Amino acid sequence: GNSVTQMEGPVTLSEEAFLTINCTYTATGYPSLFWYVQYPGEGLQLLLKATKADDKGSNKGFEATYRKETTSFHLEKGSVQVSDSAVYFCALRRDNNDMRFGAGTRLTVKP
Amino acid sequence: NAGVTQTPKFQVLKTGQSMTLQCAQDMNHEYMSWYRQDPGMGLRLIHYSVGAGITDQGEVPNGYNVSRSTTEDFPLRLLSAAPSQTSVYFCASRGYRGTQYFGPGTRLLVL
Numbered sequence: 271g272n273s274v275t276q277m278e279g280p281v282t283l284s285e286e287a288f289l290t291i292n293c294t295y296t297a298t299g300y301p302s303l304f305w306y307v308q309y310p311g312e313g314l315q316l317l318l319k320a321t322k323a324d325d326k327g328s329n330k331g332f333e334a335t336y337r338k339e340t341t342s343f344h345l346e347k348g349s350v351q352v353s354d355s356a357v358y359f360c361a362l363r364r365d366n367n368d369m370r371f372g373a374g375t376r377l378t379v380k381p
Numbered sequence: 382n383a384g385v386t387q388t389p390k391f392q393v394l395k396t397g398q399s400m401t402l403q404c405a406q407d408m409n410h411e412y413m414s415w416y417r418q419d420p421g422m423g424l425r426l427i428h429y430s431v432g433a434g435i436t437d438q439g440e441v442p443n444g445y446n447v448s449r450s451t452t453e454d455f456p457l458r459l460l461s462a463a464p465s466q467t468s469v470y471f472c473a474s475r476g477y478r479g480t481q482y483f484g485p486g487t488r489l490l491v492l
Binding site for chain 1: 416424426481486
């Protein structure tokens with residue numbers, strides 16, 4: 271079946287450090303891939319997405335590239351800020367509308 | 382646009398009680414869904430609907446009922462609450478193949 275595996279947290283970084291959160295997926299066909307962010311006490315918000323192989327999604331300094339050969343969609347940011355502290359979810363969606371989420375990775379950025 | 386709204390924000394139930402979690406969206410989206418979020422498990426799909434009058438089961442449907450009498454509303458019913466249903470519940474909606482929008486969540490505690 272379709273599933274998403276993302277790196278376990280929590281991740282703690284200093285401000286301006288480089289961030290990578292790994293995400294790999296298992297799916298038949300060609301899913302769309304997403305990163306969502308959840309700030310404390312809020313619902314999930316779409317951060318970025320990619321709908322086909324080699325697409326790069328980007329937003330707010332974050333980016334992720336759809337790698338079909340490695341079935342991965344790793345999230346990166348060159349210089350994190352305290353305001354980036356949140357829980358990040360990798361997700362995929364097949365044509366049947368069903369979205370599958372990873373377990374989430376909690377990021378804490380310290381000043 | 383209010384987006385996706387959920388009520389209540391927080392609820393405490395005793396085992397065996399019933400309740401309905403409300404969800405509404407004002408974006409005229411056909412697709413709506415309910416997820417539960419548990420620590421270390423990400424979001425799991427409970428039920429979803431592709432339009433008024435049409436609902437289907439997700440990954441973890443047992444103990445929950447849904448109905449979709451209008452495009453705007455998608456309530457989730459717990460007929461006999463159990464401690465295992467203690468969780469945070471998120472409602473979401475989206476247009477066909479579009480971005481999924483989440484509500485702010487309902488935190489449920491079953492004693």
